[in-house]
Amino acid sequence: MLDQTMPIPAPKVITGAKYNWELVIGLEVHAQVSSNAKLFSGASTTFGAEPNSNVAFVDAGMPGMLPVINEECVAQAVRTGLGLKANINLSSAFDRKNYFYPDLPQGYQISQLYHPIVGEGEVFVEMGDGTARTVRIERIHLEQDAGKSVHDMDPNNSFVDLNRTGVALMEIVSRPDIRGPEEAAAYVIKLRQIMQYLGTCDGNMQNGSLRADVNVSVCRPGDYEKYQATQDFDHLGTRCEIKNMNSMRFMQAAINFEAKRQIAILEDGGIINQETRLYDADKNETRSMRSKEEAHDYRYFPCPDLLPLEIEQNWVDELEAKLPELPDTKKLRFISSFNLSNYDAGVLTAEKQNAAYFEQVARGRDGKTAANWVINELFGRMKKEDAKITDCPVSPDQLGGIIDLIAKGEISGKIAKELFEIVYTEGGNPADIVNSRNMKQVTDTGEIEAALEQIIKDNPIQVDKAKQNPKLAGWFVGQVIKATGGKANPQVVNQIVASKLKL
Ligand code: ADP
Ligand code: MG
Numbered sequence: 001m002l003d004q005t006m007p008i009p010a011p012k013v014i015t016g017a018k019y020n021w022e023l024v025i026g027l028e029v030h031a032q033v034s035s036n037a038k039l040f041s042g043a044s045t046t047f048g049a050e051p052n053s054n055v056a057f058v059d060a061g062m063p064g065m066l067p068v069i070n071e072e073c074v075a076q077a078v079r080t081g082l083g084l085k086a087n088i089n090l091s092s093a094f095d096r097k098n099y100f101y102p103d104l105p106q107g108y109q110i111s112q113l114y115h116p117i118v119g120e121g122e123v124f125v126e127m128g129d130g131t132a133r134t135v136r137i138e139r140i141h142l143e144q145d146a147g148k149s150v151h152d153m154d155p156n157n158s159f160v161d162l163n164r165t166g167v168a169l170m171e172i173v174s175r176p177d178i179r180g181p182e183e184a185a186a187y188v189i190k191l192r193q194i195m196q197y198l199g200t201c202d203g204n205m206q207n208g209s210l211r212a213d214v215n216v217s218v219c220r221p222g223d224y225e226k227y228q229a230t231q232d233f234d235h236l237g238t239r240c241e242i243k244n245m246n247s248m249r250f251m252q253a254a255i256n257f258e259a260k261r262q263i264a265i266l267e268d269g270g271i272i273n274q275e276t277r278l279y280d281a282d283k284n285e286t287r288s289m290r291s292k293e294e295a296h297d298y299r300y301f302p303c304p305d306l307l308p309l310e311i312e313q314n315w316v317d318e319l320e321a322k323l324p325e326l327p328d329t330k331k332l333r334f335i336s337s338f339n340l341s342n343y344d345a346g347v348l349t350a351e352k353q354n355a356a357y358f359e360q361v362a363r364g365r366d367g368k369t370a371a372n373w374v375i376n377e378l379f380g381r382m383k384k385e386d387a388k389i390t391d392c393p394v395s396p397d398q399l400g401g402i403i404d405l406i407a408k409g410e411i412s413g414k415i416a417k418e419l420f421e422i423v424y425t426e427g428g429n430p431a432d433i434v435n436s437r438n439m440k441q442v443t444d445t446g447e448i449e450a451a452l453e454q455i456i457k458d459n460p461i462q463v464d465k466a467k468q469n470p471k472l473a474g475w476f477v478g479q480v481i482k483a484t485g486g487k488a489n490p491q492v493v494n495q496i497v498a499s500k501l502k503l
Pocket of ligand 1: 026028173175177215216217233236237239
């Protein structure tokens with residue numbers, strides 16, 4: 001596998017006024033399950049619907065209404081667990097987490113505290129610098145999302161939108177294995193990639209489909225190794241939890257701020273209060289929301305409305321057999337079957353649709369050439385317009401057609417770029433365009449010789465110089481290509497120039 005060959009990233013070291021400190025981070029990621037209906041009701045989960053239009057009686061907490069588990073949400077959690085190489089618990093159970101909030105009409109959230117559906121797993125996280133870490137997953141549980149309170153629509157009233165109430169979430173809890181802000185971001189991006197491949201969460205952070213609670217503590221060098229050896233949390237510092245981060249950039253800023261805040265307190269002889277904090281992006285600071293002493297007592301107890309969730313190994317096996325190829329496997333396959341670098345394979349597999357597009361282009365062609373065209377020309381061009389592969393105007397067949405024309409020697413690389421631009425903006429069959437617009441590479445030696453003779457006649461001084469210094473032949477090659485409108489085949493021109501000048 002990829003991980004055995006890659007060194008582990010160094011922990012981020014922050015220099016305080018007195019000592020050096022290292023970061024320790026554990027994440028609780030909330031991922032909205034992709035499903036048409038909610039976790040315990042048939043109400044739709046469509047984003048952006050008219051407020052309070054996607055609400056079943058049970059979502060609104062009407063008396064006497066009973067939750068009914070949505071099998072597809074359970075399947076999605078199992079698929080996610082399998083994608084994270086995790087143990088699937090055939091027996092799990094739902095608990096009530098009691099608290100009052102206006103957007104939670106039931107008065108409790110149904111969650112899985114004691115018996116989560118997914119147990120221990122792992123995520124392989126590669127950093128851009130060639131290092132990688134395997135982050136351990138502690139558990140994934142299924143739970144309901146809350147609704148939304150709207151405070152900024154009216155000066156005197158708040159509104160409640162229950163569309164999101166009861167939508168299924170997966171809470172993915174990591175071990176405190178992450179050692180820096182970049183790693184934390186890379187971890188979330190990898191989780192998102194895996195879930196997008198699986199189709200279990202769309203990963204849309206702007207819409208709130210993926211958000212992270214970030215636990216941060218600091219320790220002195222050497223302490224983390226003691227924790228690793230014993231798994232005893234006493235070797236780590238007290239953590240603070242920063243709630244609800246849905247931007248990778250802000251998450252990294254929040255971690256950096258929080259680490260410095262904790263270091264200043266510790267170096268001043270103080271202690272860290274375990275607390276929940278909020279990040280204020282405008283001020284770039286975290287602020288206390290509630291301390292551990294003020295923490296809610298949720299009075300968890302098994303939800304009496306739901307039977308324990310029993311699933312069968314056969315069903316899990318069926319789901320596993322139908323899993324798509326996942327990012328790590330696809331990347332390894334791209335490296336070995338298309339002879340790509342780790343970097344190129346990473347770029348091409350970052351998104352499933354991009355990988356599928358590339359594979360269609362590469363089929364029956366040189367993989368490395370196909371990768372260069374997809375990454376440099378196609379992605380580069382799409383980036384200019386912020387376009388996605390799904391609305392790319394050039395089909396894999398069209399791009400493949402361009403590559404074939406180069407391979408057959410019909411067009412030069414330079415002309416191919418012009419051709420690509422025409423296909424991108426106007427569409428059409430590449431071979432037809434080359435014919436109709438007379439873009440074919442000139443390999444006809446007669447035409448090239450004629451152009452060269454004219455250039456030799458007009459530039460006697462250059463000819464003398466080139467005879468003394470063969471390196472100057474390049475100038476003639478350039479002139480001939482220019483004279484043929486960029487269409488002369490450079491190899492043929494090279495040969496003819498060399499023989500005519502008797503180099
Ligand atoms: P709680 O039940 O209070 O939320 P958990 O044991 O579920 O506590 O841990 C929550 C998260 O905090 C996990 O992701 C875990 O990895 C992380 N965590 C635990 N200890 C530390 C620590 N010392 N520093 C940073 N993160 C930590
Ligand atoms: Mg927790």
